[in-house]
Amino acid sequence: MSGSVLEIAGLNKNFGGLPAVRDVALTVESGERRLLLGPNGAGKTTLFNLIAGDLRPSAGAIRLFGRDVTRTRTDQRTHMGVARTYQIITLFAANTLAHNVVMSLTGLSRRRFDPFTGLDRRTDLKDRAREILATVGLEHLAERKVCETSYGERRRLEIAMAMAQGPRLLLLDEPLAGLSSDERGEVQRLLESIPRSVTIVMIEHDMDVALAFADRITVMQRGAVVVEGTRAEVVADPKTKEVYLGH
Secondary structure, eight states: OOSEEEEEEEEEEEETTEEEEEEEEEEEETTOEEEEEOOTTSSHHHHHHHHHTSSOOSEEEEEETTEEOTTOOHHHHHHHTEEEOOSSOOOOTTSBHHHHHHHHHHHTOTTTTOSSSOGGGOHHHHHHHHHHHHHTTOGGGTTSBGGGSOHHHHHHHHHHHHHTTOOSEEEEESTTTTOOHHHHHHHHHHHHHSOTTSEEEEEOOOHHHHHHHOSEEEEEETTEEEEEEEHHHHHHOHHHIIIIIOO
């Protein structure tokens, strides 16, 4: 697949009189690895919520895969091929890792409203869940409850659940936040293994991660895009030092 996966034009989001996203324009190409950088409160997560459909914009337009989705519901965007993770992990902590992935698989299944077949009888989904867990190195923990796993394992599970939806566009909201050095390395290797058929837009604070991962970087401040370009261009731009590096 070639061409633009995501196109944003003149996007604004206001909460009361407070602008959270201001006149954002953004284009992400198929297969691209795009990093969103910026300080807390820059509008990065709000932008994700607008792309995913969790929020409606105050103004502007969003196109996904060539289609205007500005007023399209979140579930419809998911079925188009958008998946995401959250800054605050959202998992079913009392259930097993396998059950969490099964739930993610069920969300896109035509049989999700089947009242006659319990999930415990869906061996096809269970088998598929184990396959997906294996791709993130968690198959050996398939029957362990989420509340009994480490923070890094939960981060990998969340990515597995997003990948279970077969996304064309994957939105990752700080997947490395709060991880130890070893855990960060595991998640970084996992992200590098995702095929280029999946376009990735990722929020991250760590400039070193951005330089290692991104094809292009977008820097935001106070809801607006202030710098955008290749890794070399963003590092060389004095606005990056002013906004992101603080000098």
